[in-house]
Amino acid sequence: MNHFLRSFALCSLAFLLAASPTSAGWKGGVAKANITPQEWMPMSGYGSRNNKHAESKLTDLWAKAIVMEDDHGHQAVLVTLDLIGIDRGTSMQVCKRIQKAHNLSRDQIALSTSHTHTGPVVAATLKPMHYLLMDDANKKLVGEYAVFLENQIVDVVDAAYKDLGSAEFTWGSGTATFATNRRNNKESDVPKLREAGELKGPRDHDVPVLLMKKSGEVSAVVFGYACHSTTLSSMEWSGDYGGFAQIELENEFPGAVALFWAGCGGDQNPLPRRTIELAKEYGRRLATAVVKATKASMHKVEGNLKTRYEEVDLSLAKLxxxxxxxxxxxxxxxxxxxxxxxxxxxxxxxxxxxQTYPYPVEVWALGNDVTWVFQGGEVVIDYAIRIKGELGNKEMEDVNVWCAGYSNDVMAYIPSLRVLLEGGYEGASSMIYYGQPTIWSPKVEETIIDSVKRLNKKHSQ
Ligand SMILES: [Zn+2]
Incomplete structure (x- = not known):
């Protein structure tokens, strides 16, 4: 190679390096789509409604998507949904379409639901409570909504991709205290017990926060909390406290999209409850915790984005x-x-x-510091406490292990071994409403924890 060609080649190489993704920094994109049913239809979450239709709307329901891309070009898409849950069939169908459209593998997509009890019936979710007890007209409405929902989710991810551009991600955490262990405290006693500081049972009051900024402006705020979205039980569409928190945050950061994911709050309720004022109040308290975190010491997301997903065979007891x-x-x-x-x-x-159920476990490494775990089902709080305890960095002031429940497939409650042995609703009888033939086997907790650890370990290999 002569001198001229060699310097030309070096120049080209230098140009390529400058333009290559390795020096481009992180990218992000965000979008939201309205998923409020366009017709009045059966509401999900409480069997006592007997599949009656919603009668009005308190807040809209949203599908929101955020795409993150690290400086090596690896991407992850989080979709948050103001819904009771999502069934395996719908989830698989949606993910297949997103994967195809954006050339992704399954581990790069997480679907997270808020578990609002004032949203519509979602396809086969809670089938014996809803779909199987419906007349044909309602089944038709549920079928049509499932098609609408699927298209809206695919479209919102497309829109987030169109928004993809240079972005800075920071993370931190706050605290909110309205989640109460519902197995250990009688609902009517809660105000008295809270006053006396005598609330019992495990709980997790962490509020993880992820912020995306573009050109210095907040464009997305992602936050989670481990508590049932059961403040409300009325016949009005609403996102419950998580919906109100998102509205508060979108007012606080004009132009930004706020995305809420539910933590492992399977055995946690917002108490006291049942009034719109309380739902708004809890939303405000959660949003305040998020804003406070963003004004404190947020940490820059640095390093690589890593994504892992698997379905483990979760054993049931004797069929x-x-x-x-x-x-x-x-x-x-x-x-x-x-x-x-x-x-x-x-x-x-x-x-x-x-004899087994294909249970989805997903673990993301959000840069060097944050581990984000997504579990399917209504996961009880023991999982979050154990996973944070075993994987968390104790030297960090902010919570750096984030535990989402209600993700990818909400097929049942997911009791810890303790809750399974105690029985009751979360340990046993709730399986009826989800259509599971019996309770989980005593291996449930170890099988899931092993999977989380295995996927987490793969990140460091
Ligand atoms: Zn629930």
């Missing part, structure tokens, strides 16, 4: 026999009847009951 299902189908409890008939129909169609 019921066909005879036992027939017996259950004669129960006076119409949810038990609906579940039994569903499984008997499956057996008649040649579909054997499975």
């Amino acid at each position: 019921p026999s066909k005879e036992e299902l027939v017996e259950q189908s004669k129960s006076s409890n119409h949810y038990i009847v609906a579940r039994a008939k569903m499984h008997l129909d499956n057996l008649a169609a040649g579909q054997e009951m499975s």
Whole structure:
């Protein structure tokens, strides 16, 4: 190579290096799409509503998407949804379309729901509580909403990609205290117990915060909290306290999109509850915690984005026999009847009951410091406490392990071994409403924790 060509080659190399993604810094994009049902339809979350339709709207419901890209070009997409949950079928279908449209693998997408109890029935979620007890007209409405929802989610991710550009990410954490362990405190006693500082049971009051800034302006604020979205039980569409918190934050940061994800609040309730004022108040308190965190010492996200996903075979206890299902189908409890008939129909169609459920676990490393764990189902608080304890960096003042529940597939409650052995709603009877044939096996906690650790370890390999 002569001298001229060599210097030309070096110049080109220098130009390529300057323009290559390795020196470009992180990128981000965000968007939101309205997913409030366009027709009045059955509401999800409480069987006592008997699939009655919503009658008015308190707040809109949103699908929001944020795309993050590290300086090596690795991307992750988080979608937050103001919904009770999402079933495996809908989740798989949505992810397949997003993967195809943006050339992603499954580990690069997380779908996180807020678990609002004032949203619509989502496809097959809580099937024996809703879909199986509906008339054909309602089934049609639920089917049409599922199609609308799927398209809105795919579109909102497309829109977030269109917004992709140079961005700075920072993280921190705050505290909010309205989540109360509902297994350990009688609801009517809560105000008195709180006053006396005598609330019992494990809880997690952390409020993780991720901020995206573009050209110095906040363009997205992502935050989570471990508490059921059950402040409200009325016949009005609303995002509950998480919905109000998002509204507060979008007012606080004009032009920004606020995204809420639910933590492992399977056994936590916002108490006291049941008034719009309280839902707004909890939303305000959560938003205040987020704003306070953003004004304190936020840390820059540095290093690489790493994404891992797997489905582990989560074992169920001994499955019921066909005879036992027939017996259950004669129960006076119409949810038990609906579940039994569903499984008997499956057996008649040649579909054997499975001893395990393909349970989704996803772990992201958000740069060098933050580990973000996404679990499927209604995860109880013991998981967050254990995972933070085992994976967290104790030297950091801010919580650097973030534990999301209600993600990717909400198929059941996910009790810890403690809660499983105690039984009750979260440990046992809630399985009926989700259509699971029986309770989880005692291996539930260790199987999930092993998976979280395995995926986390892969990041460091
Ligand atoms: Zn729940």
